[in-house]
Amino acid sequence: MHEQIKINTEYITLGQFIKLINILESGGMVKAFLADVGVLVNGEMEHRRGRKLYPKDVVEIKDVGSFMVVN
Known part of the structure; x- marks a missing residue:
């Protein structure tokens, strides 16, 4: 089961x-993490910080967990 993360905007x-x-404290740490490791968004590897996530998108982060965007 995915942990649900609520947002109050469209994306x-x-x-x-x-x-x-x-899971990371600063934007610089996020940038480096995504460049080096990346995450799965809806089952596809993603390295872009600017990737837009919408409700029902699932983000999987290795050794951390699985999260679903909800509104």
Whole structure:
């Protein structure tokens, strides 16, 4: 089961989302993490901080967990 993360806007960028779930402290850390490791968004590898996430999108972060965007 995915942990649900609520947003109050139409979408959220991947960089903002990672900061929202409190696994990395700064935007610089998020940028480096995505460049080096990346995450799965709806089953596809993603390295872009600006990737827009909409409700029902699923983000999987290795060794951290699985998260679903909800509104």
